[in-house]
Amino acid sequence: MSGNSDTVGSVAAQAPAAVVEENDLPEFFNGFCADQTRAPTGETRIDGMKAILTRAALMWENGRTLTVGFVEVPGTARQQQKVKDTVKEWEQYANLRFQFIDNPAVATIRISFRKNVGSWSYIGKGCLSATIPKTSPTMNFGWVEDTAFTAPQENGTILHEFGHAIGYLHEHQSPRRGEKLQLKEQVVIDYYARTQNPPWNAEKTRQNVLNVYNTSEVTNFSACDFTSIMMYFMPAEFNVQGIAIKPNNVLSPLDKAFAFLNYPFTPGTASVDPSVTVVSALNTIGITGAVRASIATEWAEGDWQGVRAEFTRWSVNQKALNDKAAASAEREEIAAAVPTASPIAVN
Numbered sequence: 001m002s003g004n005s006d007t008v009g010s011v012a013a014q015a016p017a018a019v020v021e022e023n024d025l026p027e028f029f030n031g032f033c034a035d036q037t038r039a040p041t042g043e044t045r046i047d048g049m050k051a052i053l054t055r056a057a058l059m060w061e062n063g064r065t066l067t068v069g070f071v072e073v074p075g076t077a078r079q080q081q082k083v084k085d086t087v088k089e090w091e092q093y094a095n096l097r098f099q100f101i102d103n104p105a106v107a108t109i110r111i112s113f114r115k116n117v118g119s120w121s122y123i124g125k126g127c128l129s130a131t132i133p134k135t136s137p138t139m140n141f142g143w144v145e146d147t148a149f150t151a152p153q154e155n156g157t158i159l160h161e162f163g164h165a166i167g168y169l170h171e172h173q174s175p176r177r178g179e180k181l182q183l184k185e186q187v188v189i190d191y192y193a194r195t196q197n198p199p200w201n202a203e204k205t206r207q208n209v210l211n212v213y214n215t216s217e218v219t220n221f222s223a224c225d226f227t228s229i230m231m232y233f234m235p236a237e238f239n240v241q242g243i244a245i246k247p248n249n250v251l252s253p254l255d256k257a258f259a260f261l262n263y264p265f266t267p268g269t270a271s272v273d274p275s276v277t278v279v280s281a282l283n284t285i286g287i288t289g290a291v292r293a294s295i296a297t298e299w300a301e302g303d304w305q306g307v308r309a310e311f312t313r314w315s316v317n318q319k320a321l322n323d324k325a326a327a328s329a330e331r332e333e334i335a336a337a338v339p340t341a342s343p344i345a346v347n
Ligand SMILES: [Zn+2]
Pocket: 033, 046, 047, 048, 049, 050, 160, 164, 170
């Protein structure tokens, strides 16, 4: 990919507006969260803007109430209200509660509104790390403004960062991204070097955008969902397929289905949105056969850990099946090409 200098040259030579359609994209999209999950400290903070990948070890116990407080810079009443209102959306699909409390020192999730440091959050239980002072934020909103109404992109940012807080990773780094999207490495590296302040170096762009998560790092995932709240927007120039990914400001059907299977409203607990059920979640994700039956059974028995575990098994298996299909398609392609390329090999 790095040898693809024609493409790189032509994209870099254009004004940035031509590349990212600035008209459609607010200025703050120039600020992406930088994923620090693989930082040398081993911390699990992930900075970022726009995932339905989850890590079981970092997910909360189902049904839990998470306390939330505001620390320095705590924001205005209007900024705080935007967060309080927007986060209710997750409570409709994930069996979790966010309780806002006055004393941030005892809050599990601590939010600040510091400018110029981007928007980011620790992933799930990562915010419990003893290395984070109780006076420090575990989530920051660099671009939620002190205005009367929540702008669509602010809605997107809040849902995205709370997605991290309940254990979601970045969707654009899905282990299955390659099935749908091949990124043009050098174009992407040039873009982040040009648009970020301070500019991202190649290493940082690899870590936050280009590299996909290893299947041992993530637990459940589906085919890459371009409409996920956890997906970064991407101009069409970024990928071989020429697919433009618009900024996502609302939860996608898969985001909701994942929330339900990871944090299920088991029988006897009422989901706020009755349209998302175990059956609709299984249908949306496309889980069939024996795994579907066992997830439904675990759910009916109220065993949320069983639901999560089965779902994880299914995800890993799906990836293996897709990898196998891709490998055999490649072998067939090679075999088909052999007679013309090298007749001798036919015998
Ligand atoms: Zn992010």
